[in-house]
Amino acid sequence: MSIIVATNFSKLSENAVLYAAALAQEFNTKLVLFNTFRLPVHVANSRLPASSVDHFFQINKNKLKENALKISKEFNIEVSYKSSYTNLEEEVDSLMKLYKARFIVIGMSPKSLEQNLLGNPTTTLISMKEFPVLAIPLCAKFKGIKNILFACDLLEGVPLKTLAKLRQVSLSLKAIVTVFYVDKKVEELQTEINTNLDKELEDVTLLYKNVKSNSVIDAIEAEVKKSNSDLLVMMPKRYGFWESILHKSKTRMMASGLNIPLLSIPIKK
Incomplete structure (x- = not known):
């Protein structure tokens, strides 16, 4: 490796x-x-x-x-x-x-x-x-990674193969992972979501934070600035031809101007 x-x-x-x-x-x-x-x-x-x-x-x-x-x-x-x-x-x-x-x-x-x-x-x-x-980013200096902010689309689910990469990195660094989700309404699905992620990120110390906002990007940027996170993790989805023309990846939009490193792990079925 x-x-x-x-x-x-x-x-x-x-x-x-x-x-x-x-x-x-x-x-x-x-x-x-x-x-x-x-x-x-x-x-x-x-x-x-x-x-x-x-x-x-x-x-x-x-x-x-x-x-x-x-x-x-x-x-x-x-x-x-x-x-x-x-x-x-x-x-x-x-x-x-x-x-x-x-x-x-x-x-x-x-x-x-x-x-x-x-x-x-x-x-x-x-x-x-x-x-x-x-x-x-130019301002980032490695001083260990103990707090990971995982901004994800929980409602659509993430395959175990993809989450395994996050689990491997988190355990290797002995880092705490904060699962960060932005949406208008998420309360009714919270228990099921937490259970699935707890299972797929077994042995990783997980925290959960939900924020209601109309702008996902603005909410993530605000959380990065005010949190003590050492690393932002996002998982861009694969789109078909027409979807790729209409859709602008949130991960791609975040890939400049941050004050902490961004780890992009592509979702693969």
């Missing part, structure tokens, strides 16, 4: 690398650094032979290797690295299988109008709904 973290050597991604390294140390697992190679703008605008492009690629790869060695020494963990010409979203499936990864870690961009309209690499990975994605 391993954890993959994407880096382009920016301040945002390097913070994600440090967070992922601390998490790998906590899980006692291998860390894999992945970098998508891009030529510097001034170089890309010039006409260069293939040998020159390969030269810049090797420089980039050496930098990645140096980072891997530094992190391995600092955190006392096994670290490998991979640099590629292809985009992360094009190679992520094979990477996850090759390294038997628990999840992929990536930096979370600040919230902006552009991000809401066009998305970003984080929202692209989450939208693929194939594997868990852990998004790390």
Whole structure:
């Protein structure tokens, strides 16, 4: 098993690398650094032979290797690295299988109008709904994860296979999970819901909190700000073609501007 973290050597991604390294140390697992190679703008605008492009690629790869060695020494963990010409979203499936990864870690961009309209690499990975994605904001530093806020759609249910991933993470970190649900009316189903989640998240310390609100996103953001949660977990659903056109994922909307990491675990039947 391993954890993959994407880096382009920016301040945002390097913070994600440090967070992922601390998490790998906590899980006692291998860390894999992945970098998508891009030529510097001034170089890309010039006409260069293939040998020159390969030269810049090797420089980039050496930098990645140096980072891997530094992190391995600092955190006392096994670290490998991979640099590629292809985009992360094009190679992520094979990477996850090759390294038997628990999840992929990536930096979370600040919230902006552009991000809401066009998305970003984080929202692209989450939208693929194939594997868990852990998004790390620039302000987040790993100091242990003891309180997890699980924002879920209880009325539609979550398959045991999906909840098992949350259970595994929670037990490994010895974290308390607060099940957070936003709706206009939920009281009549509360007993049945609690019983099902208690069963499927066996051995995990669970707390429940229901909030009545017309805006799910606003309610979750407010709870994140006022709670002492170290991690927000959401589970995006898979939609058909027409549904995907009409529906804007709440998880995707949350994937920027948070002050704590977001773990997206896709629902799979």
